Amino acid sequence: MENKVNSVFARALHYQFLFEELVKRDFKKKYKRTVLGMAWSILSPLLQLAVMTLVFTKFFGRTTPHYMIYIFCGTLVFSFFSDATKGGMSTIMGNAGIFTKVNVPKYLFLLSRNVQALINFGLILVVFFVFVAFDGLPFTWKFLCLAYPVGCLILFNIGIGMILSALFVFFRDIQYLYDVFTMLLMYLSAIFYTIDTYSETTRKLFLLNPVYLFIRYFRKIVIEATIPTIWFHLLMAADVVIALGLGCFMYKKYNTKFLYYV
């Protein structure tokens, strides 16, 4: 067992340089030919937030307390999820030129794309905390608990990214299906509405949506200053294990097959 851990560690070190270069490449390519460059990673979610707040407070007259932070929790989590998974989908196909020529682990490409999404998320998270401060919400020690949903979300994104990128090699249709799916998921994640008025059963059904769980966790801590129950934590962990397990299984099973399909 110790040997195995050692060899995994040695392999990780061996690929560290490649991994860094891949992350750099993904970054450079993303902001190529944009005037504002990285500023867009903060600007675009903020503009999105502005639009949503405007539309739902002015036109629909929402009166939920701390409504802007309520929406921000939703868009913060959801944009990280959709950025990481949508970007992750094409990582195997997009790097076919590399892994058909050099023997490198294929998950490196996905991880590098996820690092990029994570850095974006980190930037927005800082802005989020600034907004929270301006909104007059108190910062409590409970904010430290946010590390749990963030950690879970990172792993969840990697798992879903693995599943998608493997499927994408075999069926390119996935990208269109997934676009529709993420739209549906967005509406089902209660980003701009509350589910308090729904029946008990409907509210339970929302718990089946992993993205909703992450959003709910953020709102509980930031707006309500309460820590979710242990069951809530376990439910999130279960989602992560399922996604990551399925993703690893697919990568392992098709590792030598991808070559034939690209």
Add this chain to the structure above:
Amino acid sequence: MSILEVNNVSIRYLTGDFKEIGLKEYVMRKLTRNYHVSEFWADRHVSFTLEKGEMLGIIGSNGAGKSTLLKAVAGIMEPTEGWVTRQGNVAALLELASGFDGDLTVRENAYLRGAMLGYTRKFMDETYDEIIAFAELERFQDRPFKQLSSGMKSRLAFAIASMVQPDILILDEVLSVGDGAFKKKSEAKMKEIIAGGAATILVSHSLSQVEELCTKVLWLEHGEQIACGDTAILCDLYQQYLDKTITLDQARENLAP
């Protein structure tokens, strides 16, 4: 102990309808039983060993299974049957100019390629200038890669790969790129690497190059190993086969002791 041992390797290659068809087509064809996946043996029962300082040339017509065999040696593909053992690190140069990123600069690409070949950052920092000098790309370092000519791209790829002293170096149609002057330079570099103790595998359509450089030759045809052995004899027979003065069977007879 040989540095590289390829033992009775067979590789089954998948081809057929599965590529480039979408979900709808897949379901339709499955339903109408029109879904065909054919398998063929890209390589069948190939065996050879390679010692330090040896250079193996692989010859054979297009589709003989050369590139597939190299991929198995490099570890990119796994043999369906048989096994490959390597003592030491492998640097593989397959289809040179591909695998670069057109949007990145020459410098960024050089580092990325170096990383792919398993170099360390320290090593790249130290040898970067040497690489650029060898590839004669000093004036192009910060240009986007796609602006380079294909000859320049191959020169860079060769320069990067030849920097390290790999235990096993795999070259697929590498030396046939670049102009006359660069060819001379790269051949000299190759000889230096071989002299340094590396075992090299060379795939080339230039028979004269194989004859000049290689210490032994593997002849593949339709995935089958015709022979593996002396360079002069095999190159001569292969030339006759290409000229159609002898058939494959006659060549086999000639080779039989």
